[in-house]
Amino acid sequence: MTSPRCLTFLTDFGLEDGFVAACHGVAAQIAPHARIIDITHLVPPGDVRRGAAVLAQTVTSMPPAVHVAVVDPGVGTNRRAIGLRAGTGILIGPDNGLLSWAGDALGGIDAAYVLSNEKLWNQPVSQTFHGRDIFTPVAARLLTGTALAEAGTEIDASELVTLSAPANRMLDGEAEGEVLSVDRFGNVQLSIPSVAAAELGIIFGSSMMIRYSRQKIVVPYVTTFGSVSPGELIAFSDSAGLISLAVRNGSAAEKLALPSGARVRIAANLASS
Amino acid sequence: MTSPRCLTFLTDFGLEDGFVAACHGVAAQIAPHARIIDITHLVPPGDVRRGAAVLAQTVTSMPPAVHVAVVDPGVGTNRRAIGLRAGTGILIGPDNGLLSWAGDALGGIDAAYVLSNEKLWNQPVSQTFHGRDIFTPVAARLLTGTALAEAGTEIDASELVTLSAPANRMLDGEAEGEVLSVDRFGNVQLSIPSVAAAELGIIFGSSMMIRYSRQKIVVPYVTTFGSVSPGELIAFSDSAGLISLAVRNGSAAEKLALPSGARVRIAANLASS
C-alpha cells in the first residue's frame, strides 16, 4: 500500500485564533508536499457526537487520506491517542468515540493502535494542545512513509471508546430516530435512512406522518426542496441518504423547534393513500 | 489553449458542516494537483445576487481558472447546470444568474454550454447536492484536460438566465444606484462607479450630496478613510472602482441604516463649490 498524500483536518478550534494554522504549519514542516483539506473547525466546543457525525459524512468523499480529528475535552487526562486503519483511510485523534462513526463509514476498522511512540511527536508536548504536538506530527509523518504500526502499539478494536449509535429502529409501522444534525440552512437531519422510509411504504410524491414530543404533523415527501413553495415544510432524502426535514427559504429547525438529539418517529400517512 | 490549473469555489454552504470539504475531496480525487482557492462560503443562504456580486469582484484577481459557484435554491428542479467560457476563465454553476456578472467581469461570455454529459458527473447524483455530484466533478475534469465542449451541449448565451443589472443611471445632475453590498467593516458599496462621480464634477477633496429614502446628507469624498477622524462618514472610490461609504472605526451601514438593494443618488454638493 502506498502512503496517502492527503491530510484532512476536523476540529472544534474555531477560526478566530491561530490554533488551526499552527497545526497546518507543523504539517507543512514535516510533509511539505501534502495537501491539507480542512473539513470544518466549527464543531461546537467539546461536542464529540457532532464532530463524529460530520467526519463520518465527509470522509467518504475524500481520496486516500490521513484524517486528523480533534474534539478533545479530555486532552491532558489519561484518555488515549489512537490511530485507526479503515479502508483507504487512517484516522488519528483522541480515543473518545470521535473517530468511530468515520471508521464505520470507511468500511470498518482494520487495525487500531495507541499512539505511544513519542519519537513521532513534536517535543516538548504541551498539556493542552495535542493537535499541534501529537496528532498532526504523527499524521504528517504517516504521509512521508512512516507506517502506522510504527506510531504505537496495536490494540484490539473492541477496546476503543465508542459512541452510542444514533437511535434508529423499526417499530410497528414506524421508524424511530433522532435529530442527528442541523445544518446551516436549518435542515433537520434524522438518523433514519431513506431505505427505512421505503420499507414503510412511504414513496416520493406521497406524504409521511412525523411524530415528536407531543406533536403529530403530516409532511410531503419529495425528491428535492427546489420543487416546493417557499415556507413549506417537506421531507426528503438528503445527500447522505438520510431523511431530512427542510423549509424552502426557511429553517425547519426553527419551525419545529427540534434540537439535536430529539426523538422523532416517521410513518406512512394512511389518510393519504 | 492550455487547461487552467486552478479551481476557485464560492458557495452559500457555510463552514460548520462538511459540505465544502466534500467538494474539495471530490476535486482532489479527480485532479490531485489542482490548486483550490476558496472565494467565500458565507454567501447568505440562497442570496444569488450577493453571490454574483462577490464572484464578479473577485475573479478578476485570479489566475486562469475554473470557477465553481453554487448558490442554488433551485437545486433538483429543472434549472439547468451550465458552463461558460469567459476570457481566461471557465464558470461552472446553476443557470440562475449567479455567473452572469462574473462573465461580464471576465470580458464577456465567449461560449455557453448546458452540462448534460452525465459521464463527467459522480454517480449516483443526489437530488440536493449538485456541488459535490455535478459541479465540482465537471470542474475538476476540466482541469485534467477535458474540454468544456465535452461537458455538454452548446447553447446561445442569450438563452441564459441573467440577473437584472444593479441600478446605475445618470439623471439630470445626479447618478442613481443601489446598495450593492455591505462588507465586514460595515462599508456600504454603491453600484455607482467612481467615473460617474467624476462626470458629475465630484472631485476628491470636495464633498458630495447623497440622497436616499427621505434623507439628504453631505459627505466628504476622500481618497482613503485612513485620513479622516474616527466616527466620520465619508465616501471613497473602493478597490472595485465603485463609490463606497464608510465610517472610520465604525459602520456606515449601521449609521445610515441602508440595506442591500436600497436606492441611492449622488450629486455634486453645489454649496461647497
Next chain:
Amino acid sequence: MTSPRCLTFLTDFGLEDGFVAACHGVAAQIAPHARIIDITHLVPPGDVRRGAAVLAQTVTSMPPAVHVAVVDPGVGTNRRAIGLRAGTGILIGPDNGLLSWAGDALGGIDAAYVLSNEKLWNQPVSQTFHGRDIFTPVAARLLTGTALAEAGTEIDASELVTLSAPANRMLDGEAEGEVLSVDRFGNVQLSIPSVAAAELGIIFGSSMMIRYSRQKIVVPYVTTFGSVSPGELIAFSDSAGLISLAVRNGSAAEKLALPSGARVRIAANLASS
C-alpha cells in the same frame, strides 16, 4: 539562504467577502507553486494588538515563510509598508506595530526595509486594498527569488512603530500582567509566563491567588483542564507557555467578566501551603 516556499496570511478581512481570496489569487498568479497557510482572517476589525498576539503565537509553528499580515486602519495614509527579516521568516505588512511581537517570537529583527519599490506592486494600486495591491504581490515575489533588499530601502529597526509590550512585571511576591487574549473556548490568556509562576513558588497541584479589579479569588493550578470538574475555574500553563484561566465545559472570560487588556496579578496562595 534559499527562498521560503510558504506564505502565511493573517488579516481582519473576514470570510464573508472576496478580499482574502483576491489576495490568494494574486499570490497564485505570481507564485503558482507557493503553499499558502491562512493564520486567521477574523481579527476584530482594526485590532492591531490582537492581530500582533495571534501572529506572534503562530509563526513559531511555521516552516521558513513569508508572513503577510494586514490589520491596517491607516491604509492610504502615510503609514509605511515594511518588510522585516527575522530568523527563518520574513514579515510583510503595515508599519503600525502589527509585526513587532512576531519579530521577537522569531528571534528578533535582523533587517528592516520600507517597501518602496513600486515595480513589485500590482498596478494600479488602490487606496484602500494594499493587501491585494502591495503586500501580497511583494510577498509572492519574495517566494520566486526576489530578495527582500530589492523590495525597498533599508531602515534602522529602531525607526519602526512598535506596540507597547503586554504588561508583565514581578512585584513583591506577585506577578502582574494583563489579559492578552480570549480564545474560542473562553480561555483567558494572561501575559504572565508560567516561569513567573514557578518563581513565585506556585507549583502544579497547588493553588494560586488571583487579583483583578477589586476581586480576589483562589484558583487551582493544574497541568490540564481535562482533569477537573465541569464548571470549575482553574489556571494552567497554556500551549504558548503563558498562564491561562479556564472553566471546563464553560467560559472563564464570561465567568470572570475579564476583558482583553484588564490588569491581573497572581501570587502563591499562602493559605494552602
